[in-house]
Amino acid sequence: MIDAMKLRxxxxxxxxxxxxGAVMPELYRGLPSxxxxxxxxxxxxxxxxxxxxAIRTAPLRVDLGVCVFCPRCAEACPQKKIRFTADxxxxxxxxxxxxxxxxTAAIRPEKAEKKIRSYFGRSLKLRQVxxxxxxxxxxELNALGNVNFDMGRYGIDFVASPxxxxxxxxxxxxxxxxxxxxxxxxxxxxxxxxxxxxxxxAISGGVFADSSKLQRRFLETTRADLxxxxxxxxxxTFITGVLDWLDRKS
Amino acid sequence: MISLATKxxxxxxxxxxPVLGRDAFCASxxxxxxxxxRLISLFPLRDDAxxxxxxxxxxxxxAGLHIVAGDFSGRMELESFTPRFPHAxxxxxxxxxxxxxxxxxxxxxxxxxxxxFPGGAAYDPCRLEGDEVHEVAVGPIHAGVIEPGxxxxxxxxxxxxxxxxxxxxxxxxxxxxxxxxxxxxxVLLAESIAGDTAVGHAYAHCxxxxxxxxxxxxxxxxxxxxxxxxxxxxxxxxxxxxxxxNDIGLAIGASSYGRLRTLVINSLAELCGSRFGRGLxxxxxxxxxxxxxxxxxxxxxxxxxxxxxxxxxxxxFSSTGALxxxxxxxxxxxxxxxxxxxxxxxxxxSGVEMDTxxxxxxxxxxxxxxxxxxxxxxxxxxxxRLRAMEIDESLRFVFEQLENLPGGEFRVPVPPISPGSGAxxxxxGWRGEIVHSVFTDESGGIMQYRVKDPSFCNWWGxxxxxxKTAISDFPVCNKSFDLSYAGHDL
Numbered sequence: 028m029i030d031a032m033k034l035r036x037x038x039x040x041x042x043x044x045x046x047x048g049a050v051m052p053e054l055y056r057g058l059p060s061x062x063x064x065x066x067x068x069x070x071x072x073x074x075x076x077x078x079x080x081a082i083r084t085a086p087l088r089v090d091l092g093v094c095v096f097c098p099r100c101a102e103a104c105p106q107k108k109i110r111f112t113a114d115x116x117x118x119x120x121x122x123x124x125x126x127x128x129x130x131t132a133a134i135r136p137e138k139a140e141k142k143i144r145s146y147f148g149r150s151l152k153l154r155q156v157x158x159x160x161x162x163x164x165x166x167e168l169n170a171l172g173n174v175n176f177d178m179g180r181y182g183i184d185f186v187a188s189p190x191x192x193x194x195x196x197x198x199x200x201x202x203x204x205x206x207x208x209x210x211x212x213x214x215x216x217x218x219x220x221x222x223x224x225x226x227x228x229a230i231s232g233g234v235f236a237d238s239s240k241l242q243r244r245f246l247e248t249t250r251a252d253l254x255x256x257x258x259x260x261x262x263x264t265f266i267t268g269v270l271d272w273l274d275r276k277s
Numbered sequence: 278m279i280s281l282a283t284k285x286x287x288x289x290x291x292x293x294x295p296v297l298g299r300d301a302f303c304a305s306x307x308x309x310x311x312x313x314x315r316l317i318s319l320f321p322l323r324d325d326a327x328x329x330x331x332x333x334x335x336x337x338x339x340a341g342l343h344i345v346a347g348d349f350s351g352r353m354e355l356e357s358f359t360p361r362f363p364h365a366x367x368x369x370x371x372x373x374x375x376x377x378x379x380x381x382x383x384x385x386x387x388x389x390x391x392x393x394f395p396g397g398a399a400y401d402p403c404r405l406e407g408d409e410v411h412e413v414a415v416g417p418i419h420a421g422v423i424e425p426g427x428x429x430x431x432x433x434x435x436x437x438x439x440x441x442x443x444x445x446x447x448x449x450x451x452x453x454x455x456x457x458x459x460x461x462x463x464v465l466l467a468e469s470i471a472g473d474t475a476v477g478h479a480y481a482h483c484x485x486x487x488x489x490x491x492x493x494x495x496x497x498x499x500x501x502x503x504x505x506x507x508x509x510x511x512x513x514x515x516x517x518x519x520x521x522x523n524d525i526g527l528a529i530g531a532s533s534y535g536r537l538r539t540l541v542i543n544s545l546a547e548l549c550g551s552r553f554g555r556g557l558x559x560x561x562x563x564x565x566x567x568x569x570x571x572x573x574x575x576x577x578x579x580x581x582x583x584x585x586x587x588x589x590x591x592x593x594f595s596s597t598g599a600l601x602x603x604x605x606x607x608x609x610x611x612x613x614x615x616x617x618x619x620x621x622x623x624x625x626x627s628g629v630e631m632d633t634x635x636x637x638x639x640x641x642x643x644x645x646x647x648x649x650x651x652x653x654x655x656x657x658x659x660x661x662r663l664r665a666m667e668i669d670e671s672l673r674f675v676f677e678q679l680e681n682l683p684g685g686e687f688r689v690p691v692p693p694i695s696p697g698s699g700a701x702x703x704x705x706g707w708r709g710e711i712v713h714s715v716f717t718d719e720s721g722g723i724m725q726y727r728v729k730d731p732s733f734c735n736w737w738g739x740x741x742x743x744x745k746t747a748i749s750d751f752p753v754c755n756k757s758f759d760l761s762y763a764g765h766d767l
């Protein structure tokens with residue numbers, strides 16, 4: 028028992044106290060900042076360099092729901108018009124808000140409707156469904172429960188059963204082999220229920236968008252409430268997105 | 278054996294692979310297997326012409342690899358190697374499933390990435406009949422935040438007599454995406470095979486392409502790559518220790534290891550911006566150099582890890598409660614591990630001496646060998662204790678390299694890929710041996726891309742470990758193996 032207490036003292040104070048104000052490593056790639064001003068006629072170097080076709084020119088815009096936050100567009104641009112900032116606030120409640128252009132200063136989700144905030148604002152139980160995820164998003168969602176991020180302090184937890192859940196978090200591009208399980212799981216969640224799409228694969232198919240082994244029909248009939256970009260999203264991107272959506276003053 | 282002899286990632290001409298008649302092919306493969314070689318890959322030279330089949334074998338007493346092809350035109354049937362050489366099992370099942378080969382005398386054909394056979398017939402796991410017998414089915418969706426898979430237990434009381442593991446839920450068809458992908462996208466695909474092994478798979482992929490291009494990497498790039506690989510190893514071994522602590526209810530252990538894992542993945546993020554090492558690997562080296570300041574920040578974090586992990590390990594491995602749960606639980610004997618073809622730390626924890634860094638060294642490991650560690654008991658204790666020891670060795674390696682980074686370039690341009698060529702690239706990922714086999718066509722484009730993740734070999738080990746084990750020990754056994762579903766499913 029003394030040894031256990033020694034370990035507890037060794038833990039120190041590892042928690043991120045201010046989830047909105049954390050400092051990321053220098054090379055971290057968050058919200059892209061795009062310089063206004065036109066690109067030289069016909070230049071599409073960034074489009075050609077992007078491995079997931081997330082970026083388009085005329086006007087220059089990046090779809091964060093497709094972006095995997097590799098730096099290839101920033102490297103390819105001869106005028107250095109694209110720069111990834113340290114801002115990890117990337118989540119949005121409107122799919123279109125993920126398309127970033129020169130006018131985008133920041134992204135925040137719209138507040139959830141009053142009923143959702145009233146029910147889930149202080150206690151949100153989520154069932155995660157790995158629908159073809161590579162395990163990157165899964166690891167970052169697991170990290171949200173560790174001593175650094177501790178989402179439990181906001182009343183947010185992952186639960187074992189959809190019956191105990193207020194909504195689902197989908198990771199992965201939704202493979203054919205997981206399509207039925209995903210639908211069964213969602214149907215088992217009592218209403219009102221929410222859907223969070225975590226990561227580029229869930230939002231748009233990501234790296235796997237061209238694969239013939241996907242089955243994304245679930246998203247044609249079910250509206251997502253929150254989109255969390257990243258490949259994988261940093262835990263702080265997820266937690267600040269959920270807190271802002273629930274209008275929690277953290 | 279009649280074959281093309283090659284080595285880890287050595288470029289060869291496809292035309293030099295002997296293409297034998299079916300009987301001569303089977304005889305050649307059997308000869309290799311009888312000499313103790315391991316069958317590490319079995320796939321058609323081209324997916325659209327599956328009659329020409331290639332087998333890749335790895336020598337156990339030397340670093341050699343052998344490739345031989347067989348022409349099965351007219352009759353795609355094969356006599357199973359599995360009865361004599363069990364480790365060929367899933368490679369043959371995969372061949373039947375993907376390419377329609379008929380495997381004669383296979384002890385138990387089963388789908389690999391589906392719940393049904395091609396054609397739609399359902400696969401039924403083995404059933405146990407009798408009194409006080411029950412069947413437990415878990416998944417695909419599991420209680421925690423974890424990848425999906427189906428586990429079917431046949432139990433008699435509390436003891437598991439048979440565990441069958443049915444995967445394929447994560448099947449994304451990633452191998453087929455390599456052929457049509459731009460060079461930019463290929464590295465990204467490799468990083469996404471298994472997100473927790475982004476560095477390992479990116480390394481195997483880049484190494485294959487670089488050898489196919491005849492590129493020579495600068496020393497500094499090789500060192501930085503190996504630093505990233507060892508950081509990934511430390512991070513995921515810590516993740517495994519979090520898992521086994523959690524599953525025996527030792528929260529202080531789980532949360533302590535968790536704090537340290539954050540420091541390690543934040544170190545990877547210092548190197549390249551991503552906590553998983555994504556974006557670091559490029560053809561010809563690494564995308565970002567490691568400055569003195571960056572090295573300093575990483576060393577500072579790792580010093581905390583080195584100091585604290587010793588305390589936490591001492592706590593865990595001297596805790597009576599933990600030892601009671603870990604020791605003699607989920608045993609896989611050395612003989613079984615070798616027979617079924619297990620790789621990586623799980624094999625080493627059963628006493629099998631096998632590590633690509635030692636046996637087929639590549640990059641920095643050619644010059645800075647890492648000790649090969651084994652423990653003989655093959656239980657949850659040995660798999661966990663071995664990982665703790667590997668963390669210590671990897672930390673030692675990373676400090677040594679960071680404190681003595683050689684000068685020079687960190688990235689060089691890469692010539693075009695050779696046409697009509699191939700390479701089999703192996704890397705010791707944190708779970709074990711990763712194999713990327715690449716063949717190119719006449720214009721230097723990718724004609725065939727095959728991946729063998731270490732999990733493909735080791736899931737069977739988990740099934741074996743559960744025999745005559747209490748079902749309540751399943752979670753801790755599962756975490757002690759710490760296998761990838763996505764890496765298996767591809």
